[in-house]
Amino acid sequence: MKNLSPLQKARYQYTPKLPGMLRNGIAEICVKEGLPTESVADQEKIKALFPNTYGEKEITFEKGKNTSLAKKQVVGVILSGGQAPGGHNVICGLYDALKATDKNNVLLGFKNGPSGLLDDDYIEFTDEYINEYRNTGGFDIIGSGRTKLETKEQFKVAAEVAKKHGITAIVIIGGDDSNTNAAVLAEYFAANNTGVQVIGCPKTIDGDLKNEDIECSFGFDTATKTYSEVIGNIERDANSAKKYWHFVKVMGRSASHVALECALETQPNICLISEEVAAKKMSLSQIADYIADSVAARAAKGMNFGVAIIPEGVVEFVPEFSVLIAEINELLAGAKADAFNALATWKEKYEFIKKGLTAASFAVFDILPETIQQQLFLERDPHGNVQVSLIESEKLFSALVKAKLAERKKAGTYNGKFNALHHFFGYEGRCAFPSNFDADYCYSLGYNAFMLIQYGFNGYLSKVSNLSRPAEEWVAGGMPITKMMNMERRHGEDKPVIKKALVELDGAPFKYFEARRATWAVETAYTYPGAIQYFGPSEVCDRTTVTLALEKGMLK
Template sequence: MKYSPLQQARYAYTPKLPGMLRNGIAEIGVKEGQETQSVADQDKIKALFPNTYGKNEITFEKGQNTSESKKQVVGVILSGGQAPGGHNVICGLYDALKATNKENVLYGFKNGPSGLIEDDVLVFDDEYINEFRNTGGFDIIGSGRTKLESNEQFAIAAEVCKKHGITAIVIIGGDDSNTNAAILAEYFAAHNTGVQVIGCPKTIDGDLKNEEIECSFGFDTAAKTYSELIGNIERDANSAKKYWHFIKVMGRSASHVALECALETQPNICLISEEVAAKKMSLSQLADYIADSVEKRSAKGMNFGVAIIPEGVVEFVPEFSTLIGEINELLAGSKADDFNALNTWAEKYTFIEQGLSKESMTVFAILPQGIQQQLFLERDPHGNVQVSLIESEKLFSALVADKLAERKKNGTYNGKFNALHHFFGYEGRCAFPSNFDSDYCYSLGYNAFMLIQYGYTGYLSKISNLSKPASEWVAGGLPITKMMNMERRHGEDKPVIRKALVELDGKPFKFFEANREEWAVETSYVYPGAIQYYGPAEVCDITTRTLALEQE
């Protein structure tokens, strides 16, 4: 196999660990904190997790290792979408496991949680794992989106663990995956299987966070990758001076990626879904907001600009959310077959017109035909609109074009508006992890094994104080149930980890809010450039603007 020079160099990179994890396994002690409770619905969560609820938060510190000395056989699973640094979580877990006892074994379950159910495994050794150190992707064992949520699945998982002598499972995933980890931990504890379950916080969307979990891994690298591309586009826009670039970035439920990219690059426009929802902004208001920037910049002779659009923003527009709900009802059951049997878009449009309320039809009618048709593409497994397939960057540029055409008729605008469109998503999910993510992920994996060694289950591997140098990071564990509440899912109340949305009173948004009026009119672009791996720490190890502002 041929390797690039950077890939070869990254293999040799030694990730930095928190100070207390550098002391050697024999000198890592544990300090227990206060008992915990869930963020909401305490009685309901406690009743569902009688064996794992209310446990203490813990912190590792320098001291005598008092854990039981025994052979550990650990299984690891990558769950959900890819995020830079996942390989290093496994490498850190493997190195801690082997440093404790050379006889310890690490199994990798292939292609996500289904590998556990199907007993599809490989055994890691030095040669295999060294091929993946400090690299992007999840190809070390593959990932998947199978949910572990039924007693039948749990019973099979217990049998697979028993077959291999597995003492612990580490699940690397986002909020849904770690919810499943908590449920699996409860099942294993209730049935005295002797198998522990530890989670690791992963998602480039950045919405798996709280007061204790400062950042999910992969967010740093993905946001920096997108910011480099946005900076490049800004430089091109400022050079050509004739295009408005509408850039959609990943973030279905939360706008953390969009906000971080805006803080990094200072575009003219960045929509924040959470603000749209809080202010109940309409599509027309959002289009006017962007058109105002276009008009003001045009008056200064600048017929160019950059607008960042979060992937899921349309779901936060109340009128659009209502429209989607009505479309879901319109195509429920056999009615979808009736719709699909129609041959022309004109026939389908009449069907839609007859099925929507007057208010929703008004919204539907202002959409470009391409967006209208995207709302009726293949449904998700639950029969709902796949909002991620909607090209919202094209939707907003079309709505802005209509607004500007109206202003031209009224004589208030006489500029030029030429739009280009981009979607940055997959480009950031498997990038070479930044030094921050390489270090953070390795620490999460190493720390996960310490939680196993000390006998904890139903915990999330936790590394904090992340805005400081790695030597000052703090390692520990957080009971997953502390992050949970009850939510309505598919007609049932279910325990889930609460998603962390952008806080409109938080420091990152407030900084953005204080500057965006100037950015909308002036050309205040910042060009972050490519992620740097070698050089001064203030360039190579710097964290996100979001985390830096939050920890000020």
């Protein structure tokens, strides 16, 4: 190990905490079966698609005699999708449990995501190799990728690769789409009597892979604490300079869990919640007025500064904007796209757009800053649609607010100053050194995944719960992935997918935020979380997110 920082050296030495029942030694871990499960929705359709893996029982591990059959295990592991802090520890926990059971057990890491399985591109883990990645961030131990395992041709190749190496189980570490693929692969393996098990582990910093069983996906804790540290630093700077409004976009295209957690940690003046925008059918103009109200109220007190947190995907939740996007996609379908692209100037393109949109959608389009208008017509996705994720929503809303304030100044109802700065926090949190919570949680998920393999479970998600309590009190077990699934329309087809968890507007975290945000909007009530702490009192180093504490009644 060369060129290591002092923190790297110290983190290699950290021993992750396991749930109490997993500390007894593998020989003293038994299974307690729960009730049969059914999918969260569309039960008959999901059951028909997963006849071999549907309806299985939830299980928990307890202290007792291990009754599993002894056999050599050759396990493959895959990192799938975007990076999330703690992924290395899932692999380390899986490896340690394998080797603690039998030194002859083997762990193969397939490189660069699911494609590594299809290409038979792998590394066999050793103590020396594993030890260089303990308690570290990133997915560089084997790399990740976004190849989807969803066709019978792919499944056949996966089965052939598994047979070639004598693989008994595959662990897929990923988010909702990756674990959906894990469920489909598990069903294929079962239907074709391959003898290969598939186990999933819940990963995503967006926090939208959760339900009554999965309290938190790994990486969310570290990522939100990383973003909150920097937002807190920006708040301190804003309160020092007293002349800028900072618009901060954070990760979360499909849900606003990251934005809400960062707001709970830092108490900014404004935080938009996409789910609320959709529920209230708010327009872009209404959102801009809402922010402008805070700017004006603070300016009246001589505070021409503030901080606003913007979820990455908020514009997709604005009903009128969704209609606009749909019309633009239709406007540029087929040969019409060639006609549009052939136009030489933006002025010509603008007139083309004006003629092609309905009056209502053009009115929405026309209030957008020109830079945002042009972003809507830049790169298209493989299906020819607008890539909404490329829209700089933090700049969009600051521009709309600036226009609103100019109107108010002209009307004599506002006399402040408004200077905006923009930030986007995304990649900064994906590979951070995992917090103690994520280091412990991820190691437990990996260790627990092996227990599921040893007891012969297939199509299960590694589950660790009671996470708001000390690790000693965590509960380890597993749940059938099909329990989380429903049918959704994807690319013109009905497909089984894991249901995304959105921010619940009647949930404790949002209610806590809602009760305080009016004060935060006008006052300077910033809180400064500071950097993630690894050494010191447990209440500082092992604390959970505010979201989890509120959901579990640990904070009022």
